[in-house]
Amino acid sequence: MENILSxxxxxxxxxxxxxxxxxxxLPKKAVFAFLGEKRIERFAFARGGEKVGTFVSLTKDFPLWMIKADKEELCVLQAPAGASAAVLLLERLYAYGVEKVVALGCCGALEKLAENVFFVVRKALRDEGTSYHYLPSARFVTLDESAANIVEGVLRENHVPCESCVTWSTDGFFRETKEKVKARRAEGCRVVDMECAALAACAAYRGKVFAQILFTADTLHDLSHEQRAWGKESRDKALLMGVKAAERL
Known part of the structure; x- marks a missing residue:
């Protein structure tokens, strides 16, 4: 029998x-933030944001915030952890008018990297299940090059050093084994996350523009786990950069 992912x-x-x-x-541009609800709410209120709706799920409600950026209105929405849950909300953003999305969140380091290093994802290894419902089976999904270039440019213009990366998107947070970490590094993955591959696949299927900002939090680089501070220092900065980048898409 054929592999179900095929x-x-x-x-x-x-x-x-x-x-x-x-x-x-909704406006054509949105920021999809893997951050706490209160942080997003404070950010929106500080910019005169208005709650314009709510996406309801069985376990949690997700407020939709409209904020005025420098030149236009943008939507800001909290993203839930995990590929399947995140794509459920991304699909709804697209369904109600959004065309371009910048996602942002933390990641784990697979090589020796300081905490709070910013990355713009260029390619994601599809070690999750959701992306296979949106694109044919393949090991990687490549993100929109033009969008990634714009996001990198915005970060640098705002004096936020950043690098390009390949990320390992996995469903198995507690199944990141030593052998898998070594294998993913050998394939060029510098960091690990849980959603990017699925979000990029959904965007490609729907014909939308998508980019992903990541910042380093914990690390697995020496084949053990160090929590560090989970990238707390970068969270507000990432949200602001996400808004600035989305405006430019």
Whole structure:
């Protein structure tokens, strides 16, 4: 029997992401932040943000914030951890008008990297299940080059040093074994996250623009785990850079 991850079907799903038929009209650009809800709320209020709707799930409600950036309105939404949950919300953003998304969040270091190093993802290893519902089976998904270039440029213009990277997107936070870490490093992965590959695959399937900012938090570089401070120093900066980058897309 064929591997289930090879059973790609590009036909439309039975359930549409706008099945709720909400009276919601979002701007074309959004920031999808893997950060705490209160942090996002404070950020939005500080910029005169307005709550314009809520995406409801069985376990949590996700407020949609509209903020005024330098030149236009943007949507800011908290992203849930994990590929499947994150894509459920990304799909709904697209369904209600969003065309371009900058996601941001922390990552684990696979090589010797300081905490709070910023990266713009160029390619993601698909070690999660969700991406295989959006693209044919392959080891990697390549992110939008033009969008990544713009995001890198924005970070540098704002004096935030950054590098390009390949990330390992995995569903198995507690299954990042020593052998897997060594193997992923050999394939060029510098960091590990849980969602990027799936988000990029969803964007590609829907014909949308997507970019991902990551900043280093914990580390596995010496084949043991060091929590460090989980990238706390970078969280507000990443959110601000996400907004500035989204505005430029």
């Amino acid at each position: 059973e790609y079907d590009k036909s439309p799903g039975i359930i549409s992401p706008d099945f709720e038929k909400m009276d919601l009209h």
